[in-house]
Amino acid sequence: MILELDIGNSRIKWRTLAAQGQAVARGSCSRKEVSDGRMPWGDPLSAPGLRRIRVSNVAGPEIAADLDRWARDALGIAPEYARATGCGAGVTSGYREPAKLGVDRWLALLAAWHELSRACVVADAGTAVTVDVLDGSGVHQGGYIVPGLTLMLNALLSGTSGVRLSAGPVATLAAGTCTSDAVLRGGTAMTIALIERTRSGLELPLVLTGGDADLLAPWLAEPTLLRPELVLDGLGLALP
Template identity: 35%
Template structure:
């Protein structure tokens, strides 16, 4: 199978065989299929199935559909959020309003296969997906989704402030103390620390709600920029959405 995670900015893709994911490739999609992606797929054998998580919009979806039909005569299957699936029950009353990428991270987090042995007891979990937006979702050990929060991502947070001020842009990332000694770096540090501080607060509230210590799963394109700011143990899983897609593929047979 060919599995794709199309975000607002980046596209991640991999192949699956014998229940395992292959190497994950990442690129910026720009609303369409890039030349680098097309070149890589020219050398790819025809997949039996193409599953897609898409929050990147209709244009990139249509571009993907044209390419897969031309290359392999296959239509991609665009996964959509379900209220109750794989033991996960989402909090939203209208499942269509809950992003499919967020849903797939919940499915992956609740799957026993996330653990090395596949047998560890499930835990309450906070998922932090740091991308164009930073999303937080809280999941109890029994699969009940409590809900979540959404913030602007690191770059969006910085850009929104810089656009309305005369503060100069600082491209380097903050290091060391969580505070800064000049204004530009203070903006850079503030965007990181705001997300990390919210993660800490939500972990504390989830501990109270669940009566157990939750784990923190970190994913998304900006995950590495948050590592030093997080002061709680965390597990970084870059391909969490793709793992969720694999779980969906194993539970939903090929249509037709």
């Protein structure tokens, strides 16, 4: 059995894989749970046979140390951390310094190329929104990083007294007739505009992942492939 972790800036996604590669359990949790020593994937690991832990971590060394300690004490194994490299799994990095590309972006590119083997746009809509382009040879053409929807809205509202956002997905992108609608629809429209501008005129498929992917997907042009576990899918390619 293999435990795979996608440690993001806000939350952690996890899943366990059987020997044949199929997922047998999955979930998500806050980073604080792990920092406090509460590992929500503990029960699925009660069965014998866990042999590896594969990790994508963009949250820094402190949470990695917490995970290392737990893995050593509870399981007697050391987690394996993916790293962005110059090339791998058919993909060539477009960064001048490949190691400085976020590992989550790198893994998403690997997984998208593995599935499509063609030029595409890869967008991860999380705490930050990243939008990257792969050409038809698997060469990364670079990308964009902007604040995620929640981060963008919170930054705006922190200086706007009395504004409260209504919960739930955006039902329309029409101009808002109250401040909360104007803010939420405006932030959503800006994020969509970046993604669509990136593939404008290229007729490329979009591979979409991240916590806000479900909110954005209805407003994006086809073909849009929703892949909630894209970063996790890349772990097996980076750490076979």
